[in-house]
Amino acid sequence: MKIAQICPRYSPDIGGVETHVKEISERLVKAGHDVEVITTDPTGKLNKKDMINGVKVIRFGSFAPGNAYYFAPQIYFYLKKNNYDVIHAHSYHALPAFFASLGRYHGKFVFTPHYHRHGHTAFRNLLHKPYRLLGKMIFSRADSVICVSEYEKELVESDFKVAAKTVKIPNGINLKEFENLKQRRKSPAEKTGREKTLLYVGRLEEYKGVQYIIQSLPELQDFRLKIVGKGPYEAELRSVAKSLGVEGRVEWLKDLSRKELLKCYANADVFLMLSSHEAYGITVAESLAAGTPCIVAKGSALEEFVDGNACVGIEMPVSKDKVIKTVKETQKSERKEISGRDEKILDWDEVSARIEKQYLQS
Incomplete structure (x- = not known):
């Protein structure tokens, strides 16, 4: 054809x-x-x-x-x-x-x-x-x-x-990419004193909700944030980070190779996608396939990933307080293997x- x-x-x-x-x-x-x-x-x-x-x-x-x-x-x-x-x-x-x-x-x-x-x-x-x-x-x-x-x-x-x-x-993902992906597994002793990583991957638009992750950082002192992506809202997000004094804990990444992106997924402690409207959510699917716990905003197709275990949902409207609470609760539970092989x-x-x-x- x-x-x-x-x-x-x-x-x-x-x-x-x-x-x-x-x-x-x-x-x-x-x-x-x-x-x-x-x-x-x-x-x-x-x-x-x-x-x-x-x-x-x-x-x-x-x-x-x-x-x-x-x-x-x-x-x-x-x-x-x-x-x-x-x-x-x-x-x-x-x-x-x-x-x-x-x-x-x-x-x-x-x-x-x-x-x-x-x-x-x-x-x-x-x-x-x-x-x-x-x-x-x-x-x-x-x-x-x-x-x-x-x-x-x-x-x-x-x-x-x-x-x-x-x-x-x-939508789909390349499942073979995740078959041998090694996630960072730390014992409780090794986790002590280690700065953990929050991860966002996607375009930088206001509706994506990245600002709420940045706003939560002053209360999440054990975490740093990796932002992978670019878009028209980047300058505003950088301004928010600077005004809160957390710019040193935010890493801005763009144009990564596929290998580098997969490493980001695997090494993250929590992946967040707080978008107010999505038709699917490929980056959430990839994070789950990498074995990384996810936090998403409810109210769009992202809610279809929520199972209360591997993926937790935040009720709309999203706020920094809800993000802080959910991140802390997520870290109390053990990370579990996610096969990623289901209809979603x-x-x-x-x-x-x-x-x-x-x-x-x-």
């Missing part, structure tokens, strides 16, 4: 959607398909055409104020000039999917919305109401809608009345196979 994957950003950019598209695209190529990723580059610094692990990548310039919207009507014209067996658009929360829905000519149109109902800022949230009209058009033109969690599926079916089209195929945590090979099967269905 000739397949077009449409997304706002792609590798080397990082994020949940970017990871999802990259992992399935590379596996579809290995399965013998011709895959082209059509995406945007608002910076103008990346190659307009690329070949990454067998995947053809086409990047168009876009207007993306505040790293949002990714307005790129060129996608529509490009799709109109080319025929594909499948056009698979990703992310309700950016305009490339809308242009993909308009540009469909022949073949099947599949939509993975990564939908969580709200915008990432108060202003973007206001724009969600008028944008809903465009969103409804995307859903109406889709032959199939793939949701990555039960939470997202329920939101989509409620907001867009497309239950007949929806199917749940969760699949291997990308299985995810890709399920998506390929969805493409082939009439």
Whole structure:
């Protein structure tokens, strides 16, 4: 099959959607398909055409104020000039999917919305109401809608009345990466006096809740915080750390190799993802597979990971006091092995196979 994957950003950019598209695209190529990723580059610094692990990548310039919207009507014209067996658009929360829905000519149109109902800022949230009209058009033109969690599926079916089209195929991780990953195991004696590590991995946006982790550090004197990621909220987060006098206990990391990131997961004592809205939570799945206890905010798809043992939930609204209390309680319990082999945590090979099967269905 000739397949077009449409997304706002792609590798080397990082994020949940970017990871999802990259992992399935590379596996579809290995399965013998011709895959082209059509995406945007608002910076103008990346190659307009690329070949990454067998995947053809086409990047168009876009207007993306505040790293949002990714307005790129060129996608529509490009799709109109080319025929594909499948056009698979990703992310309700950016305009490339809308242009993909308009540009469909022949073949099947599949939509993975990564939908969580709200915008990432108060202003973007206001724009969600008028944008809903465009969103409804995307859903109406889709032959199939793939949701990555039960939470997202329920939101989509409620907001867009497309239950007949929806199917749940969760995101995945590379389970083989975690099979031989050695976690730091310390005896009680060795733990005495050791500074423990809190870990966050993801984009630096206000809605992700990293500020609450930083605010908790004055009361968590035995901990330091590793933040892996970049984004528009970094300057504000650094300012918070400085104002609280904890900047020396916060380590800022970005552009890590995969090996370095896996080491961060394995060596962390607690992983935190306090986002107010998520359609899945790949970094939570990876932390659990690494055997690292997780703390997440309830109220989104993250709650599906909560089991009261390996993953603990914090009720919304999140606050520093709730974070402090939950971290301390988590440290009282022994770390237990997590296999990661359940319906919530699949291997990308299985995810890709399920998506390929969805493409082939009439």
